[in-house]
Amino acid sequence: MLEFRTKGYQGYSVKYSPFFDNRLATAASANFGLVGNGRLFILSLTPQGIIAEKWYDTKDALYDTTWSETHENHLLASCGDGSVRLYDLAHDAFPIAAWTEHAREVFSVHWNLVAKSTFLSCSWDGCIKIYDPSNNQSLLSLPTHSCTYAAQWSPHEPSLLAGVTSDSMVHVFDVRAPGGGRAVVKWGNHSAAGGMGMPPGTNVAPAEVLCMDWNKYRPGVLATAGVDRVIRTWDYRMPGRPLAILPGHEFAVRKVTWSPHLPDVLLSASYDMTCRIWEDGTRGGVDGRPVDPMAFGGGREVGRMGAHTEFATGVDWCLFGSEGWCASCAWDERVLVWDVRAFMRS
Template structure:
């Protein structure tokens, strides 16, 4: 592990536990935090806007919500807009140049919205996933969702667009599976413009991988290897899958899924995984063991290397994110109400 590392920049937001963070795709020093009072169990939420400067990192602005916020994603088309997912099932679009109120809100999910992802290929769309088992596709200009994926029969912890294929979405769930959906599939019909009814849901996944005997809490697409995905969850193991190697049988079925690499070392469930946008082999993992770990997944065949353990947090680390512009800059957030920014 690296012996020398610059001390982290840190900021604390008392009274609000952090659930997720997102770096702005437009501004090199700006990031957003999705937070909740009382660890997200009950109470209000808060969207924090942070900025890095010569004197460290500081709070620029904040927005309060009636329920806890579990995820946040920046718009890919408007530098001042971002979208949040809430514990009351709502999704809100914010403009940071305006005060207090969201500029648009949607209420279709019947349970907590646990992840939000904005497509960086089809920049007019974002997706949400919920504990109600559904994933929904949205456009910020439309009053209703464009389509619904009945992705799992259990909580969907995360849904992410592929950074390589614009119509491909990966999901992970309480049921221990990772699924891949092709939005071009004929098994759904998008809602026509101005429609007063929701489109029929899509059920069939293009691929289903039994990724864990327990809950899969997080996944991420590798930014350089198009069909490589990392997953992690309650079993404390981080796994890397090459989906081209999966043998498929039946309709969306799976009969053999060789795991390319496994990383073990976290003492409790792994809450977040994220590949570096600058290096294909570099992976960050955040865990309930209060650490974030940095891995080299290509150190040797089947033998990943643990590069570093970041452990300044005093509570669960539930979010991590690599800077989109500064190689080696990593932010982490957790239930101790702290945001740390490292140079690793």
């Protein structure tokens, strides 16, 4: 396991470069993101360990980062002052572009994986905005009417995106649909109902949804998780009930991400200080027997990494090389690079 210390800054997000297997970006904030400045670290994996190529300081906290899909040296950062900033590694100190249209903290940014000329941001101000990096204004604003913690473009459809909000809702937008600013489908995610992952008759208040990710192999399938500690997988075309339920975390789940190598494996990072590996049950049991992924408590955790000593807030898979390498970050001021396979139970 490799380690890098973001001394004085608590990590919020870590992302592998889509161009280089040895380059990472980490968005971190002083004072746990509550007050003070932020720092965007550009890290390299070398035979001598992880080193910082460079870093960019901001006057407000940083909550997320994402690499450009068109330029190997470009990446975005989302800022607590409501701005989205575009950096070029060939330039020092300052962003090469910035957008300041959000009224509150920008909590997530994501580059379009299919139509690579656009990216999005989402904010606590209750909207998702779409941009072209060559334009100094956003192209479209999509209202969610609630604090939006995460949003992502689909890896299968260039016009499809989803976002999750504090009112326990999942919103799916198609920007080509008539009236483009309306969700094509939305549903309650973490609320009181047997079909939502709790035993029938259990009364549970709706919980904030903090994270989501699209499956890389199965169009229409996404995973969500949040304050109620349960990961759920869905097909947005049939949103009446989840496809699978994966309980197990002891505190809120801050990040969930599907494997880029396998269609049924995902990683999560939680405030319980662990990163956990899951199988969603679509391939059956460990000895080939069928599994009911909808059985409460029947979700399959197949491993966990517990080296972090504070809230685990970010985790990301490496796209290159042998499957299983990932990076995680936490409020313990550490970025860890580790092999998922070493933590999976046989």
